[in-house]
Amino acid sequence: MKIYISFDDGPSEGTPEILDILREYNIKAIFFILVQNALKYPKLIRRELKEGHQIGLHGLTHKSFNDMTAWETQEQMEKALRILDAEFGIQPIYYRPSYGTVTLAGHQSAIKNNLKLMMWDVMEKDYRSANPDRKIKYIMKQLLDDKEKVDQILCMHDGFKNKAYGGCTAKILNDILPILINEHKCEFAQFTKDDI
C-alpha cells in the first residue's frame, strides 16, 4: 500500500521535530501551510523544500471559506499565492481548504489559479495531546483495514503554538512509521502534478 502523508496548519515551533522524524525514515510529505505561519517561520519553509517535501496551500490564515464572501475567497487565495511566489518562489499545485470546507467560490478560485484539491482519507485529532494510544490504534485501523484500498492520504498537523500545547503528532509518527514500514511493507509517496 502507498501512503501519502500530509501536514496541515504549519509551520510552527513543532515542525522541526516532525521534519527530523521524516528525515530519519526518508519519507517525503506534503505540507499544507498557512501563509501567515510561513512568514513567521520562513526558515522552516526553506528546510521543507530543501528536504524534498512539497508545499501545498491551506490558506492565508485559518479562516474558513464558509466565513468569506466569494470576493474575499478569491482575494485571500490570490494574495496567499502571490506571497508564496514572491517570498519563497513556490507555486503550489495542491490546496486543502481550512477545515476541509469546500465551497463553490473556493472551487472556482482554485480552478482559476490552477490549484488541485487534495482532501484526505484518514485523520485523527493529533493536534491535541490526549489519548495518543487510542489515536494510534484508530489511525492504524483506518489505514490498514480496507484491503481493497491501495492508496491512503493521511492528514496530520504541525501547526502547534509551542511544544507544551503540541498535540501528539510526533509520538504518533514515531509509533506508526516503523510498524507500517517493517511489518506492513507500506511505501510512502508524494503525488506528482498528474496524479490527482
Ligand SMILES: [Zn+2]
Ligand atoms: Zn487546518
